[in-house]
Amino acid sequence: MSAQSAFHASAGDLNAQSLRADARRESLRLLALLSPSLFLVFAIIIVPIGWLFWLSLFDEAGFLSTANYARFFEQASYIKTFVTTFKVAFIVTGACVLLGYPLAYMLSQLPRRAASICLIFVILPFWTSVLVRTYAWLVILQRKGLINSWLIDLGVISQPLSLANNLSGVVIGMTHILLPFLVLPLYASMKTIDGDCLRAGMNLGAGPVATFRQIFFPLSLPGLASGVVIVFVLCLGFFVTPALMGGGKVIMWAMRMEQTTSLYSNWGAGAALGVVLLVVTLALLGLFQWLLGARATGVWSSR
Amino acid sequence: MILSIAPSALPISMRRIEKRFGSVAVLRDLHLDVEAGEFLTLLGPSGSGKTTLLMILAGFVRANAGSIKVGNDEIITTPPHKRNIGMVFQNYALFPHMNVFHNIAFPLKQRGVASAETAERVEKALDLVKLQGLSERRVNQLSGGQRQRVALARAIVFEPRIVLMDEPLSALDKGLREHMQIELRSLHRRLGMTTVYVTHDQREAITMSDRIAVMNGGRIEQLDRPETLYATPQTRFVAGFIGESNFIPVECRNGSVWYEDRRIHTAAPAPASGQHLMVVRPEKLRLLANAEPQSGVNVLNATVGDIIYQGDSFVCYAALRDGLQLTLRDYCRSDVLGRMPAPGQPISLGLDAQDTVLVASD
Numbered sequence: 001m002s003a004q005s006a007f008h009a010s011a012g013d014l015n016a017q018s019l020r021a022d023a024r025r026e027s028l029r030l031l032a033l034l035s036p037s038l039f040l041v042f043a044i045i046i047v048p049i050g051w052l053f054w055l056s057l058f059d060e061a062g063f064l065s066t067a068n069y070a071r072f073f074e075q076a077s078y079i080k081t082f083v084t085t086f087k088v089a090f091i092v093t094g095a096c097v098l099l100g101y102p103l104a105y106m107l108s109q110l111p112r113r114a115a116s117i118c119l120i121f122v123i124l125p126f127w128t129s130v131l132v133r134t135y136a137w138l139v140i141l142q143r144k145g146l147i148n149s150w151l152i153d154l155g156v157i158s159q160p161l162s163l164a165n166n167l168s169g170v171v172i173g174m175t176h177i178l179l180p181f182l183v184l185p186l187y188a189s190m191k192t193i194d195g196d197c198l199r200a201g202m203n204l205g206a207g208p209v210a211t212f213r214q215i216f217f218p219l220s221l222p223g224l225a226s227g228v229v230i231v232f233v234l235c236l237g238f239f240v241t242p243a244l245m246g247g248g249k250v251i252m253w254a255m256r257m258e259q260t261t262s263l264y265s266n267w268g269a270g271a272a273l274g275v276v277l278l279v280v281t282l283a284l285l286g287l288f289q290w291l292l293g294a295r296a297t298g299v300w301s302s303r
Numbered sequence: 304m305i306l307s308i309a310p311s312a313l314p315i316s317m318r319r320i321e322k323r324f325g326s327v328a329v330l331r332d333l334h335l336d337v338e339a340g341e342f343l344t345l346l347g348p349s350g351s352g353k354t355t356l357l358m359i360l361a362g363f364v365r366a367n368a369g370s371i372k373v374g375n376d377e378i379i380t381t382p383p384h385k386r387n388i389g390m391v392f393q394n395y396a397l398f399p400h401m402n403v404f405h406n407i408a409f410p411l412k413q414r415g416v417a418s419a420e421t422a423e424r425v426e427k428a429l430d431l432v433k434l435q436g437l438s439e440r441r442v443n444q445l446s447g448g449q450r451q452r453v454a455l456a457r458a459i460v461f462e463p464r465i466v467l468m469d470e471p472l473s474a475l476d477k478g479l480r481e482h483m484q485i486e487l488r489s490l491h492r493r494l495g496m497t498t499v500y501v502t503h504d505q506r507e508a509i510t511m512s513d514r515i516a517v518m519n520g521g522r523i524e525q526l527d528r529p530e531t532l533y534a535t536p537q538t539r540f541v542a543g544f545i546g547e548s549n550f551i552p553v554e555c556r557n558g559s560v561w562y563e564d565r566r567i568h569t570a571a572p573a574p575a576s577g578q579h580l581m582v583v584r585p586e587k588l589r590l591l592a593n594a595e596p597q598s599g600v601n602v603l604n605a606t607v608g609d610i611i612y613q614g615d616s617f618v619c620y621a622a623l624r625d626g627l628q629l630t631l632r633d634y635c636r637s638d639v640l641g642r643m644p645a646p647g648q649p650i651s652l653g654l655d656a657q658d659t660v661l662v663a664s665d
Contacts, residue, residue, distance in 0.1 A: 196396035199363050202383040203390045204457065205413035211384075214409075218400045 049278070056271035068272035078256070085253040088170060088242065089235035095175040096231050100182040101224065107183070108190035119187070126180045134244045137173045138164055141245075165247025173241040178234055182227035189223020190216075229288045233281055253277050312340035312497045313374040313464040315360070320369035322355055322521075329355045331521045333369070337499060342491050344500045344508040347518035348544070353501045356518075357467055360499060362386050373465060384413075389458035389466040389496075393473060395450045397442045403429075403453050404438035410461040428456040431490065448479050455487075459494065468500045472507065484510050505545045509533065517541050533584075539662050542582040549583040549629045552664065560661065563625065567601050568656035579661045585618070585632035587658040591651040592642060601659070603652040605629060607644045617643070621650060 059067040072078050103122070107115050125133060140146045141163035148160040163169055193216060201211035239254035246252075253273065261270035315337040322330040330352045337343045345353040358364035360371065362383030371379045378386055389410075397406050407428055411421045429435055432452035437445070445453065451471060458466055468487075472480045488511050491498055502508055508515050509529040516526045517540070525532060525541045536542035539550070553562045555574050560567040560581070567581065596602060605621035608628070612635075619631040631652060633639055644650050 194394070194396060196392045196394055197398060199361075199383070200390070200392060200396040200398075200457075201409070202363075203361055203386075203388065204410035205384050205387070205461065206409070207382075207384050210413065215398060215400075 052271045052274050055267050056269075056275050058268045060266055060268065068268045069276075071269065071272070072276065077251075081251050081253060081256045084251060085236060088167070088174070088238075088250065088252060089232050091167075091171050092174045092178060092235050093228055093232045095171060096179050096182045097224070097228065099175065100179055100186060100227065103179075104183050104186040104190055104223075105220075107187050108193075122180050122183050125176070130177055130240050131244075133177060134173050134241045137169070137176065138245060141169055141172065164245055165249065167246070167250055169245040169247070170242045170250045170252075173245045174235065174238060177241060178231045181230045181234060185227045185230065186220065186223040189226075190220050193219045225288065229285065232288075233285065236277060236281055236284075311464070312495055314339040314341075315465060315497060315499070316370075316372040317356075317360075318370040318372075320356070320359060320371070321367045322352070322359065322364070323367055329521050330359075330366070333521070333523060335516060335523060335526070337497055340495045340497055342488070342498045342500065342511060342513045344502060344512040344515045345518055346502060346505060346508040346515050346544070348503060351518040352521040353503075353518045354469060357469055357499065357501050361388055361390050361467055387461075387463050387465075389461065389463035391451075391454045391458045391466070391468040391471040393470045395454040395471075395474075397450055397453055397457075399442050401442070402438070403434070403440050403442070403445070406442065406453055407438075407457045407460050409457065414461060424460055425456075428460040431459070432456045447475055448483065451475065451483060455490075459496070463496065465497045465499070468498065470502055471500075473502075473504075480507075481510075487511060509545070515545075517544060519544075535660055536582060536662060539580055539582075539665060542660070542662055547585050547630060547632075549585065549588075551581040551583060551623075551627065551629075553579050553581045553661065555579055555661075560659075562603075565601075567659060568599055569659045569661070570657040571659075571661075574661065578664045580664045582660040582662055583629070583654060584658070585630045587654060588629065588631040588633075589653040590619070590631070590633065590639060590642070590644070591653045593651070597653075599656045601654045601656065603629070603654065605650055605652055607646050607648050607650055609646055610643065619644075619650075621652065 056068050057064055057066075059065040072082075107118055107122075110118060138145075142148070142165070143160045143162070145164070147163060148157075151157045152160065163172070197215055197219070198211055201215045202208070206214060237254050238252065239258065242250050242252045243255050243258075246255075254277075257270050257273045257277075260266050260273060315335075317333065317335040320330050320333040320335075322328070333352075333356065335356075345356060347353045355364060359366045359369075362378075362381060366379065369379065370377060373386075373388075398409065401409070404425055407425045408421050411424060416424070425438065429438060432455050434449060434452050434456065437449065442450065442453070451474075454471070458468075471487075472483050475483060484507055500508075500511065509532075512529055514526060514528055515532055517524045517532065519540050525537050532541065533546055536545065536548075542548045542550070551562055553560050553567060555561070555576050555578075558573055558575070560569050560573045560579070562581070591602065603623060605623050608620040608622055610620075611618045614635070616632055616634050617639075619633075621629050621631060623629060629652065
């Protein structure tokens with residue numbers, strides 16, 4: 001080894017040891033700061049999910065078996081529940097988009113003061129208990145509820161519409177409860193759209209409709225995507241509203257889990273339902289990420 | 304390759320433009336004529352109404368009253384997308400979800416230009432702003448200067464008769480900004496489109512413009528060629544806003560101009576009477592070797608306060624007998640360097656009669 005390289009080595013080593021030790025101490029301190037939350041995550045998320053998975057592997061007699069999972073393919077009622085859950089989730093998400101997009105657009109275009117007042121009306125129901133709101137809808141929608149009695153009094157209809165205790169009741173109630181979850185992220189993303197971009201669109205010859213379609217809408221897609229994902233995933237596990245407003249006719253995944261565990265005390269079967277819902281939800285999230293993530297960040301292509 | 308984008312540039316004629324925001328008048332009875340193919344700059348401090356005027360011209364802000372004619376067409380009520388005016392925004396306003404090609408092709412797409420012709424014209428526009436080969440880049444992969452060029456290409460690719468620019472260079476660093484000034488200027492010379500440029504940077508305005516409209520408080524204070532504006536400002540505001548100025552209070556009586564008990568030689572005939580301000584540019588003052596009177600040269604006696612050496616030039620702060628502070632700037636030529644005064648030393652300052660400008664003392 002030449003004298004020059006030895007010199008370089010020693011020059012590079014100035015304080016290296018103590019700097020390395022300093023870096024190590026810093027990462028240890030960070031780990032110490034993180035440890036309470038890491039412990040919490042482990043204790044209340046990782047352990048219960050692991051336990052759930054473990055439970056799902058045992059049948060009613062307490063023997064290791066795949067009976068709980070085989071049931072999904074054998075019993076038609078399970079498949080029906082699965083289909084119903086996704087049908088409701090799709091309809092509710094669609095209704096939220098149809099109602100929420102124009103609402104978020106209006107909020108984003110209003111002057112700041114008016115927008116914050118209107119936002120309160122979006123957020124206020126958000127603070128009320130889901131149970132209270134669901135019963136309120138029941139009162140409004142039932143056979144002799146507000147809507148039916150008004151419509152009959154006005155002579156619009158002769159027979160009461162069946163709005164509650166069926167699919168439409170579930171959809172109305174869930175849409176109302178989940179709408180803020182779509183509107184808030186969408187509004188936040190619409191507020192970040194640069195007004196000069198829209199002005200530039202007009203300046204370059206695009207009319208108001210073309211500017212909306214070619215500039216505003218594509219730029220609002222990331223916010224729409226995150227709202228849609230939140231609403232859809234929340235729909236899959238929704239319990240209170242379908243249980244109260246479905247009238248026993250609309251059985252969703254979470255209700256089936258409740259029946260299995262509290263009515264039939266079959267913890268293994270209930271746990272298997274939970275695991276399947278979790279896996280399906282994660283798979284969907286992955287799919288959304290793959291589809292919408294690329295769409296939202298991808299280069300705009302001209303059809 | 305020389306590409307003529309504006310086959311026939313059009314003049315703009317603005318008459319009696321009024322704009323109020325609530326009770327605040329932003330533009331008052333404003334008249335402005337921009338000649339066909341001219342590079343005109345609206346120059347003023349913030350709040351002078353220059354950006355509002357540009358927004359009214361582009362159609363984004365509705366005036367309370369007035370008329371705008373482009374050629375023979377009244378456009379004051381035409382919506383922005385039908386005005387056919389190109390605009391470069393301060394923050395460029397490029398579409399983040401499109402690549403460079405689709406940004407520049409956007410105006411052509413709106414006009415239903417066929418895709419083969421679109422590709423050709425986008426290519427030419429990219430050529431013009433020296434961005435060949437970047438058409439597939441995402442906007443967020445571009446540097447500030449490149450974004451600037453894309454915004455420029457997008458504003459001229461559809462051959463608008465008029466191009467508006469709202470402080471387009473303000474986000475660039477100094478070196479790049481000066482480079483782009485020269486480039487914008489030569490691009491304008493080649494394409495010949497009527498250009499209205501907004502800036503608060505007087506140096507930028509002087510460098511680039513055919514004419515400058517100096518705005519203050521919603522009015523145009525003076526509209527002139529840069530050299531005229533600099534040499535003969537008509538108001539105190541214009542003299543103070545463009546370049547550095549010394550203001551010496553003078554009195555006019557019996558057809559001549561007096562500073563204290565000394566008669567000032569002026570090139571232009573003196574105003575009848577009253578208090579005025581004499582505008583003296585720092586570089587028009589000279590250090591005199593001796594105080595002997597020469598014909599056509601005003602001599603002012605002063606005391607040196609400080610001298611600051613700046614390499615190529617020096618600045619001398621001097622006080623007149625009544626305490627009025629003057630600034631003198633000169634190049635460091637050897638003849639001047641040889642007799643550089645020291646602080647506290649009395650000096651004589653020379654000012655040629657043709658370099659005196661009088662403005663109202665308001």
